Amino acid sequence: MSTRAISSTESHVHPAAVSLIDVTAGYGPHIVFKRLSLKIDKGQFAGIVGPTACGKTTLLKTILGTQSPLSGTVLLDGQALNDIPRGIIGYVPQLGSVDWRFPVTVEEVILMGFYTGKRIWPWPSVEERERVHDLAHRLGIYRCLRQQISNTSGGQRQRAFLARALVNNPALLVLDEPTTGVDIKAQHEVLHLLGDINSEGITILLTTHDLNAVASHLPWVICFRNGLIAQGRPRDIFTNDILTRTYGGDITIVRHEDYFLIATGTPIHFSDSDP
């Protein structure tokens, strides 16, 4: 569990992928979290979990620089957000926040990943198209590159946005609820895919409501509720005490050898006389 702020010397020698030092964030008078210090190591594959409206997206936006902190410092790889090279962070938004009626093909969505900075030439280069095609092959969406994004499945949309986030070879990949809105098979596939991407050295930070997906796929979990409750390996962190502090009540953990299952809500007891 690491909640301490890192010293400037330490951050210079071993800069973390993400460091928040004494950060307060919110919207006008509404403070979402206060004086948060949090470090995410390079190469980490971490999931942020917590109840709805507890500030997970606000935390991601603060790391991405789309939400300015009210106070405190955010460093990526030891550098202030303004100083980091373009494309170093890849971002996959919540799919529910995207307007799918926009008339673009899957290929155009992925190409948008290149257009984050100033560019003189508005059309993609041959190399950029090749990169898009390579990624589409890898993510299993090559065959739908010419399809309108509105006509694709939830899983294909998610992969299109993942490809868009990866086009610039980011050092840090941030995903807001990538397991929401797709079926269990697609959830497992995308988490496997993220595991492969992480094994190539890309630091991954995601939010999710799916505690079991975190328990079975992610090596690191951050329990968040308007501040850091705890972080560590799921097997150390998913305890009744920490989950109760994160979510309030109604969490049951069923453990069997190395496996465990987390159930939300009141447990249902079936008896032999039940039909």
Ligand SMILES: Nc1ncnc2c1ncn2[C@@H]1O[C@H](COP(=O)(O)OP(=O)(O)OP(=O)(O)O)[C@@H](O)[C@H]1O
């Ligand atoms: N643009 C905004 N303006 C004002 N308040 C906001 C804004 N965005 C979020 N909030 C508020 O900040 C708090 C934290 O919201 P946030 O979206 O970070 O939570 P979350 O943990 O990501 O929620 P969820 O799990 O439901 O997606 C909520 O009370 C929310 O209503």
